[in-house]
Amino acid sequence: GAVVSQHPSRVICxxxxxxxxxxxxxxxxxxxxxxxxxxxxxxxxLMATSNEGSKATYEQGVEKDKFLINHASLTLSTxxxxxxxxxxxxxxxxxxxxGAPEAFFGQGTRLTVV
Amino acid sequence: ILNVExxxxxxxxxxxxxTNFTCSFPSSNFYALHWYRWETAKSPEALFVxxxxxxxxxxxxxxxxxxxxxGYSYLYIKGSQPEDSATYLCALWVGAQKLVFGQGTRLTINx
Numbered sequence: 001g002a003v004v005s006q007h008p009s010r011v012i013c014x015x016x017x018x019x020x021x022x023x024x025x026x027x028x029x030x031x032x033x034x035x036x037x038x039x040x041x042x043x044x045x046l047m048a049t050s051n052e053g054s055k056a057t058y059e060q061g062v063e064k065d066k067f068l069i070n071h072a073s074l075t076l077s078t079x080x081x082x083x084x085x086x087x088x089x090x091x092x093x094x095x096x097x098x099g100a101p102e103a104f105f106g107q108g109t110r111l112t113v114v
Numbered sequence: 115i116l117n118v119e120x121x122x123x124x125x126x127x128x129x130x131x132x133t134n135f136t137c138s139f140p141s142s143n144f145y146a147l148h149w150y151r152w153e154t155a156k157s158p159e160a161l162f163v164x165x166x167x168x169x170x171x172x173x174x175x176x177x178x179x180x181x182x183x184x185g186y187s188y189l190y191i192k193g194s195q196p197e198d199s200a201t202y203l204c205a206l207w208v209g210a211q212k213l214v215f216g217q218g219t220r221l222t223i224n225x
Contacts, residue, residue, distance in 0.1 A: 004157070034213055043203070043217040093157075101146030101165065101207045105157040 003027055004096045006106025013084055013113055021079045021109045023094030029074035030096035034103065035067075038091040047092075050077050084113040116140065118206050120216035127194045128224050134190040135219040137204030141185035145207040149178055149189055152201045152218070161189075161202075194223045 003026040036044040050056040050071035068080040093108035119138040127133045146165045150158040162171040167182040175192045201218040
C-alpha cells in the first residue's frame with residue numbers, strides 16, 4: 001500500500017505556456033500533500049503544503065500566482081506552473097501524507113522550459 | 115528558517131565496510147523525523163520514522179538512532195553493499211504540518 005503516482009514524469013514546454021503536474025495517492029486518502037522542487041545539486045525545497053479543500057500554504061519566496069496548487073480531493077493535488085520560463089526548469093516532486101508523520105513520494109516530474 | 119543539516123554531503127565507502135552519517139535539526143518544535151533512501155530515477159523510499167527521544171530503529175543492515183534533546187539522528191549501514199549506493203535524506207516533521215528536508219548524503223559504495 002501507500003502508492004503515490006505523479007504525472008507526467010517528464011515534460012518539455014515552450015516559454016510562456018502553462019504546465020500542470022498531477023499527484024495522486026492511489027490506495028489511501030492523503031490529508032496533506034507537499035510539493036517540492038529540487039535545484040541542481042541541492043536538496044528538496046518545500047514549495048507549499050496543501051490540505052484538501054483549503055488553500056495551499058506557500059513557503060517564503062515561492063510565488064503563489066506562479067505555482068498554482070489545487071487539492072480538490074483527498075487523492076489528488078495538482079501543481080500548475082503558469083507562464084513558464086526557462087528558470088522554472090527543474091525537478092518537481094510531490095509527497096502525500098497519510099496522517100502525520102507518514103509521507104510517501106511520487107516519482108517526480110522533470111520540467112524543461114524551452 | 116528551519117535548517118535540517120546533513121553531513122557529510124557525499125561519502126565513498128568500500129564494499130563491506132560500515133558507515134554512518136548525521137542529521138542535525140533544531141530540537142524545538144520537533145514532531146517526528148524521517149529517513150529516506152533515494153535512488154536515481156525512483157521515488158524516495160521511506161526507511162524509518164522516529165518520534166521518541168532515544169528511538170532506535172533497524173531494518174536489515176541499516177539502523178538509526180534519535181536524540182531529540184540535542185537535535186541529531188544517526189543512520190548506520192553495516193557491511194555496505196553496492197545496492198546501498200543512493201542519496202539518504204533526512205526530513206523533519208515540524209509541528210505535524212510541514213515536512214522539511216536536509217540536503218542529503220550521497221553514498222557511493224565502491225566494489
